[in-house]
Amino acid sequence: MSRVPSPETLAREELSIQFVNTVAWRLRDQAEDRIASPDSALKWLADAELADRRMVAQLRARWKSAPREADAFLNAAHGLREALYRIFVARIEGGRIDPAALADLNRWLGSASGSVALGPVGDTLRWLPTAEKVAPEALLKPIAWSAASLLTGPRARRVKQCQDERGCGWLFVDESRTQNRRWCSMGDCGNLAKSRRHYQRTQVAAE
Template sequence: MSHMTSAEASARQELSIRFVNTVAWRRRDLVEERIATPDAALKWLVDVELADRQLVTQLKARWKSAPREAEAFLATMHALREAIYQIFAAQIGGGKVDAAALAALNRWLGTPFGGLALGPAGSGLRWQPTTEKVVPEMLLKPIAWSAVSLLTGPRAQKIKQCQDERGCGSLFVDESRAQNRRWCSMGDCGNLAKSRRHYLRAQAED
């Protein structure tokens, strides 16, 4: 089952939040993995503008003769994502941050930012490789820094998890004035929740 919120599709959404939300239905026993293959990982990196199609073509060609490198990259990507999610979840719940998750994120902060730099892209800037021999893991560094920036900035207390009863569990940053947003998207989970409440009230009145 596919589940794509309007918030996730927004270019304004935090990179690290979009990354965590590549696992859908986190409040269910059976989650939905959206980055299940190395090719899916590369497609996602293009979608969030951490890689361009030329780089993806280069990596795909390289991985044909080095499938273990592709699988290792995918495992690294998943590990970073789950470490960030665990830290976000602790922030949301007010619990203690898992030491292993924190150590995993800190390892990314302790590595040089070589191989990647800001460069012009249209009217703005984007991350771009600076070397011909690309180390795929370097493409994940901006995600780690996005998580750290969010966790240590003024919006840290605004990180929330969708309360949809079906088990959505997508994360979002609550920018509402009242700070009472409960759903990742009013157009999706919010409307469904309201429809369910209306149905139950109608049933109770019959």
């Protein structure tokens, strides 16, 4: 079962949460990786407005003759994503944060910003390249900064994991007034959970 968040969902969530959620059905035996290839990772970066069309075209062209660079980028992306997932889940569960995951995040935070910086696009600010030839890994740094800001800010306690019984596993920031949100999306996991409960009640009543 494929899961593709809508543009509205992407816009609502923190960048780092969006990135962690590129793994769908994470709590199942067979998860679904939405950035399983360098090309799909580039598409995700473009959708998240961390890379424009020109940059994506440049990198795709470059990687045709440099597949090792493409593989190194994908490994770096997966490494950052899984480190963030372990840290967020540890915070959610109140457990000990994996030192190796924290060290991975700190390496990203400690590296120089390099070839990306905030720049104006219309009346907004976005991460933009500052050099003609961009190191692909530099495009991932805003994700690490997003995670650090979320983890150290007042919303850290609002990060939760979807409680869908099918094994969704997506993370979200609970912005509800009562802080009792249980699902990543009421239109998906929430509705299905309610439908299951309704079906179970009708079955019991019919007995």
